[in-house]
Amino acid sequence: MATATATMAATAAKLIKGGGSPQMLLSSSKLAFSFSCFPIIIHKKKKRINNIPLLISFSAARHNYHLHHSFCTTANVNADAISTSDSESQSGGGDANSDDTGTGMSKIKDAGNLLDIRVGRIIKAWRHEEADSLYVEQVDVGEAEPRIICSGLVKYIPLDHLQDRDVVVLANLKPRNMRGVKSNGMLMAASDASHENVELLHPPDGSVPGDRIWFGSPDDQTNLPDPASPNQIQKKKIWESVQPHLKTDDSSMAILGGEHFMRTSAGVVASKSLNNANIS
Structure with a gap:
């Protein structure tokens, strides 16, 4: 067994040193190696790779043995032996902007x-007496008294809706x-690019x-900060920094920056039918 192992190791070393493929096929019906590792020293193109283990695996279907590189212990592998693609995959694909983009969107979130x-x-809604384009709504937002909010929805949504x-x-x-009329808040809605179609966002059932x-x-609900003061x-233009990134997705769900859904404890906020629409 030891003699056969040494013979295959020597053959592999000669093959790789001579510029051949690092993978070779050994046919035998007598030897039976299965996932064995052993160290050898290989010289190729004046680069030295010390103690690279080779993996011998048995293919039962064809009774063949496949000899190929196996970095069983990467601590002993020279850095030159790691391919560029492996290095890029370990560093996130080499995208210099990926961290900056992620950090920027994290700040927006x-x-x-x-x-x-x-x-x-909405408890009650009526037409503004002094402005044809405005509704006035009395809205329960979980406070002791409902809020009065004005919205420019006359052109888009019938009053009885x-x-x-x-x-x-x-x-x-x-x-x-x-x-x-003092308006104390804003109803959030989705609108298409032409601003001809507008739909109020609706929270999920429950x-x-x-x-x-x-x-x-x-x-994320358990780690929410306290809301900022008006x-x-x-002063910090927080709404102005967030609003351009707020849209609906292909399923009309409200989403921030294409990755952070707008949600309550009951589910995701959505528009009735507007996809890829702006939210304001």
Whole structure:
């Protein structure tokens, strides 16, 4: 057995040293090696690879033996023996921008979770008396009193479609005076590129007014930061930094940066039918 092993090792060394393939086929019906490793010293193109083990594996189907490189102990392998493709795969494919892109989107996600986005329910809606394009809604967002919110949806959504409707509310914007009515929040909606079709985002079934909405996985709920104050949202332009990355995907689900779903504890927020649409 030892003599046969040494013979095959010597044959392999000559084959590789002479520029042949590092893989060779040995036919035998008498020898029976199975996944055995042994060290040899090989010289090829003036590069020395010390103690590279060779793996002999038995193919029962053809009664053949395959002799090929096996880095059983990579600690003894010279760095020159590692291919460029292996090095790139270990370093993430050699993409110099991958870490920067990941870090940038992580920051956008963190900023998104400073927004106080909540499930709301419209209790009552009516036309603004001083502005033809505006509705005024009374919205339950889980607080002691409902909020008054103005929205420019007259052109897109019939008034009777707003009554008793579950919606998504951005709740930590500074209040704004909208033609004599102080609006304290924003209803979030998806719109196509032409802005001719607009749909309110809707929370998943089982959501309750006041439920917080976040970006990420279900597990991220336990690590959410406190929402930023309205002053911080305005001063640091947090909404302005997040909004361009907020869209619906191919299934009309709301997603941030193409990877962080917008969700409640009951599931993912979505638009009724608008795919790849902007959200604001």
